[in-house]
Amino acid sequence: MLQLQQLRQDPELVKKKLAVKYFGEPGLVDEIIVLDDQRKKVQLEFDTNKSQVNSISKEIGQLMAKGQKEEAEQRKQAVAGLNASLQPISEKLAETEKQLTDLLLKLPNLPSDNVPAGKTPAENVVAREGGSKPALPEGSVPHWDLIRKYDIVDFETGAKITGSGFPLYKGKGAKLQRALIQYFLDYNTGAGYTEYLPPFMVNEATAYGTGQLPDKEGQMYYMPADNLYMIPTSEVPVTNIYRDEIVKADDLPIRMTAYSPCFRREAGSFGKDVRGLNRVHQFEKVEIVQLVHPDKSYDALEEMVAHVEKLLQSLELPYRILKLCGGDMSFTSAFTYDFEVFSAAQERWLEVSSVSNFEAYQSNRMKIRFKDANGKTQLVHSLNGSSLALPRILACLLENNQTAEGIKLPGVLHKYFGEEKLA
RNA sequence: GGAGACGUGUCCGAGUGGUUGAAGGAGCACGCCUGGAAAGUGUGUAUACGGGAAACCGUAUCGCGAGUUCGAAUCUCGCCGUCUCCGCCA
Numbered sequence: 001m002l003q004l005q006q007l008r009q010d011p012e013l014v015k016k017k018l019a020v021k022y023f024g025e026p027g028l029v030d031e032i033i034v035l036d037d038q039r040k041k042v043q044l045e046f047d048t049n050k051s052q053v054n055s056i057s058k059e060i061g062q063l064m065a066k067g068q069k070e071e072a073e074q075r076k077q078a079v080a081g082l083n084a085s086l087q088p089i090s091e092k093l094a095e096t097e098k099q100l101t102d103l104l105l106k107l108p109n110l111p112s113d114n115v116p117a118g119k120t121p122a123e124n125v126v127a128r129e130g131g132s133k134p135a136l137p138e139g140s141v142p143h144w145d146l147i148r149k150y151d152i153v154d155f156e157t158g159a160k161i162t163g164s165g166f167p168l169y170k171g172k173g174a175k176l177q178r179a180l181i182q183y184f185l186d187y188n189t190g191a192g193y194t195e196y197l198p199p200f201m202v203n204e205a206t207a208y209g210t211g212q213l214p215d216k217e218g219q220m221y222y223m224p225a226d227n228l229y230m231i232p233t234s235e236v237p238v239t240n241i242y243r244d245e246i247v248k249a250d251d252l253p254i255r256m257t258a259y260s261p262c263f264r265r266e267a268g269s270f271g272k273d274v275r276g277l278n279r280v281h282q283f284e285k286v287e288i289v290q291l292v293h294p295d296k297s298y299d300a301l302e303e304m305v306a307h308v309e310k311l312l313q314s315l316e317l318p319y320r321i322l323k324l325c326g327g328d329m330s331f332t333s334a335f336t337y338d339f340e341v342f343s344a345a346q347e348r349w350l351e352v353s354s355v356s357n358f359e360a361y362q363s364n365r366m367k368i369r370f371k372d373a374n375g376k377t378q379l380v381h382s383l384n385g386s387s388l389a390l391p392r393i394l395a396c397l398l399e400n401n402q403t404a405e406g407i408k409l410p411g412v413l414h415k416y417f418g419e420e421k422l423a
Numbered sequence: 424g425g426a427g428a429c430g431u432g433u434c435c436g437a438g439u440g441g442u443u444g445a446a447g448g449a450g451c452a453c454g455c456c457u458g459g460a461a462a463g464u465g466u467g468u469a470u471a472c473g474g475g476a477a478a479c480c481g482u483a484u485c486g487c488g489a490g491u492u493c494g495a496a497u498c499u500c501g502c503c504g505u506c507u508c509c510g511c512c513a
Contacts, residue, residue, distance in 0.1 A: 056493070
């Protein structure tokens, strides 16, 4: 959530930035400021009245101690009246505060200054490309055929057990998943990220912290009996590790990595381009998260991008890195790079990672702060990225490396998979 | 799931309903002391919001939320969490 202070400082600038994201209700900014003025007035009124009540109550205590019962009784009468008039003020204050938060929650994060202009994915900007697209041999097929050929993912049985979009990995397929997870985690911890294995369900407060709630509950699986949500990414539990904490400046940056399955309802998005592993309800992912000093968050972003890029290079996959345009960025992001790998048989790019700087948007919700050099408490900046999401990586590995003798695996995976080829 | 105990600041730990934002330690920071260190010693050491140029003042916060009361860390209820015992269980 944006900080009120930001809005008050320069409302016009805020509106200009919201326009970059094609946010439809710029009027909210002024509405919020008016409401905040009102809140201040009401709070001042409440504080003044409450202060009187408190001091008279104290006097009552002192009078009682001295045994001056009648004096005390008189004061009680006075306080009763004050309290009665305080009641509506107190309600008004609570109501105004709630309205204010509700409105603030409707505002998306502001895009950073160098976010490319544009409304649709077509206007995203290619930052750079790497690797080379393979020339596939005659008779090459998409991964959903290869999956059957090698009998490594069984969608039908997954659908029988759970429903469509819940793949059942089998044999070498299951092992390759495990190998990839292990490799990714090793790669991340090697770069200084601390490994976590978080809970796969979270409570409301946690889902709220990273921005899944309110409004996006439709995208998560929900367990009403226990009021818990299945995580759509480990970003959610991992970033919340530091919720409501003030960390030492020396502890920054905090780097965390975690593997988790990710559960996504993908309501409304099924229908096309969902064959095979392209879009599923449950998938495996290894995530990286950083909490950093606000001055360093864009350095951290570049560092994370370079980190993920090297990982893709080590997998020898053709990739490109996109800077998302304002209109295509997520609600909570200030700047996002998407990573896509080229799926040679499908001849299309598939998103395998998204690395974002949320600046103080998430930390303001979660109240993750640190003490700066002057002893002042400040919000940290939070960032995260996939490193990496597995299904589409698997799809590309299969398609791009298919040979008559089997799937040739990149060198880095040999020791994790135990073989050089999947056949 | 059942029964009981508990939940106070960075940590430990007091706290008969009335100057308790909270004793006392420890830790930490900055001084003094010292050749240097330890010990000793002095001061400081929560967060948020509001008012104020500032000093500072006000309000709220003792797991969370309601309630009783002139007044709640302290009493009542609900929820969450921790521990112990029993049950169940990988």
